Amino acid sequence: MQLLSHTFKVPDIAAAVEFCYQQGWTDGLPVVPPTQEAIERIIDYLGRDPKEVVGIVNPRNGIATIEKIAINCVMAGCLVEYVPIVIAALEAMLEEPFNLNGVQTTTHCCAPLVVVSGPAVKSLGFNTAEGALGHGSRANATIGRAVRLILWNIGGGLPGEPCKTTHGHPGYYSFCIAENEDVNPWEPLHVGLGFKAEETVVTVAAVESPHSIGTGAGYTSSDDVLFVIADAIATLGSNNLSGGDMVLALGPLASENLSKGGYSKQDVVRELMERAVRPVREVKRKHSIAPVSPFHWNKLVDPGDDEALVPFIRKPENLVILTTGGWGSLGGFAGLFPGWGSLGGLNQSKAVHFPKA
């Protein structure tokens, strides 16, 4: 197989790891040395031309060929079966509403979160139990890592120049979660998005790190659970005051509480749209978006009416809900990932195309 990338010779594994650092090919974590055999194993599995262009990755205008994607997946430690998921995530991030150029360069701390739903969650061994938003599985860790390395090496999302994120967050290293269908009382995420149940689907959204919500689901009413979640959503520091998307990862206990309380997923969205609000007298003290902006809350309510309520979820599709995580304590935890607002990073979904066996 003819690969087109430049090559570099190093004497041993230790030197290879150091060489990757010296070349600026990684953002701080060590990487697996990208050797020809490992790269070709991925390309053989995919059955695609290494020169095939998947897209142009901003802000660097880097050309994401199958070969370059494969190299970065090797460096991340991906199994070959993970790579179609990485490619689907990249395709989703390249859709215009995602505004990848903005996501990669904003002063906000959003990073692309990869959410996987469908049969591959089980077959590839994603962690959807204890620690589902954190550590514990090669699939979560290395798929999220590959996406970051692609954004780094192909997209040029380097901190300082041009990436201006004020703080970033730990999810910049790796940011991939998956839905647990076994404990999800509602239709799977991807089915709700219009995909077939037998498909594996990747949804990406540019979001903050997860904010823990102790919903109290083990010992309280669904009404109170919704009240607590809504309160966590409607914070003035959130960019979702300008609309846009967010991801809510409910632990199984919280989902079970809401389902047994008679709420469908659509009901939960509707309730949170109504409840996650703040009055004008409070939101008018936040001045981050120009009043002339079409996303400013003054387009929704009368800015002269101090008691008018400003919603943080403007449309049902702004709220991506999945069930994942351990049963935990009676606290019934959830993880909320606020988004970048209406400015971009809007959730995009792509079916994963695994090569035919």
Place this chain on the structure above:
Amino acid sequence: MDILLFDPVGDIDLPERAEEKVLDTLKGKVVGYIFNQHNSSLVFWKHLEENVESALEPSSTLKVYKPNTWAPAPKDKIEQVIQETDFALVGVGA
């Protein structure tokens, strides 16, 4: 035994750039503005436009204010600025 490493950095897709033209003056020329409307730059930009128009005396102006500060201006608007102006000021506030 040596190890051969492959470069993970993607080649760059360089867009074609038109030949640069030099203008001796903006007097009598058409000036375009593409402004991102960031909250921190509203006052500055207003003064900038006023000063450009009073000091440099363009014949007319074409103003494109981006609806989303953080996303590119609509392609048709960018094309309009390219086609209809002699000089464009692009403002990014953050």
